[in-house]
Amino acid sequence: MPDSVILPEEDLKLIHALQVNARASWTTIAQALDVDPATAARRWARLESSGDAWVAAYPLREPAHAGAIVEVCCTAGRALAVAEKLAEDPHCMNVDITTGARDVMLTVTTRSTAQLSEYLLHRFDGMAGVRTVTAHLAFRVHTSGAHWRMGVLTPRQERALTKSYPVVEPPVAGPPEWAMAVALGQNGRLAVTDLAASCGVSEATVRRRLPALLGSGQLILRCEVARERSGYPVGVWYFLRVAAAKANEIGIAIGRLPQVRMSATVDGPANLIVQAWVPARDQITEFESRLCRALPGVEVVDRSVMLRTAKRVGRRIGENGRATAVTSTDIRLPIPREQRPAR
Secondary structure, eight states: OOOOOOHHHHHHHHHHHHHHHHHHHHHHHHHHSSSOOHHHHHHHHHHHHHSEEEEEOOOOTTTTEEEEEEEEEEEEOOOHHHHHHTTTTTTEEEEESTTTTTTTEEEEEESHHHHHHHHHHHTTTTTTTTEEEEEEEEEEEEEEEGOOOHHHOOOOOOOOOOEEEEEOOOOOOOOOHHHHHHHHHHHHOOOOHHHHHHHHHHHHHHHHHHHHHHHTTOOOEEEEGGGTTTOOEEEEEEEEEEOOGHHHHHHHHTTSSSSEEEEEEEESSEEEEEEEEEGGGGGHHHHHHHHHHHTTTTTEEEEEEEEEEEEEEEEEOTTTEEEEEEOOOOOOOOOOOOOOOOO
8 A cells, every 4th residue: 555645734624525515616716725815726737747636527317327345356467457457447436456255346237237237247358357246236325435535624614615517307318417427527627618618519408418417326437536635545445234224324324434545235145335534544444333333233254354446436646646637527438348359
């Protein structure tokens, strides 16, 4: 795991502000944080250019969407190569190299059960270094990295930043909506003028359709921070077993814990999978113990510590934990397949 040096408090506050409202104007952010708008803009530009923070977007959430959390076991010495290969896939939102009974952990998002089946049945066929694959269908995601907060702003500051979009029925996702989602996956703070030009639509179309996508929950923006620079440098995947009747209730309760980045009800013997960030390795078991004490009936079946992250929602991640390149989140693209050598 890379060594970590926490970002300055001013940077953490700026990141927290954009976690609350990813497209807030610099004037709004400046008023909430009591800083100069130009200073906030310069600071964000520096964070982006260094790969310490970024704003991306998930793929559009369509009615038939389907996802899975996937464990990949690799042949000795091949975990990094496999992770880097899978990080090229738009359908892989997150790729972690881990300790324990699995070598690589993936979160996979697709447009339908049929596309998810195609990914799970064919993507790993013939891939060098892959030994076994275990998939857990995500029945319900209770919280995700889009809802995680740095925890450095006051409630008053959060209220000043919060923007409410009109709650509407999800619009039918056509080419303009998908173009906006893909462009915002590259840069979630893209200005309306640039977004319109990128998508080949008018600014009026963007101003009308983007709030509908955000208000319906069909499009979700996500401000991210390099884990090693966040003050929570240790990432852990927990595999929990709970009574089926209580799985959703417990999953929601776990999702409210400040360390938890993801909580999902899945299939399999461990029917609740949780990802958490903690400040130090010696807090891994401490968090686990607190979890079990606070929520009776939770059994920790297994856990894996992140050694390195290869990808996180729209960004390739380097050895130092920072974003190094932008990747596509366009899950309309075909499922990649390995080329089998000619015989």
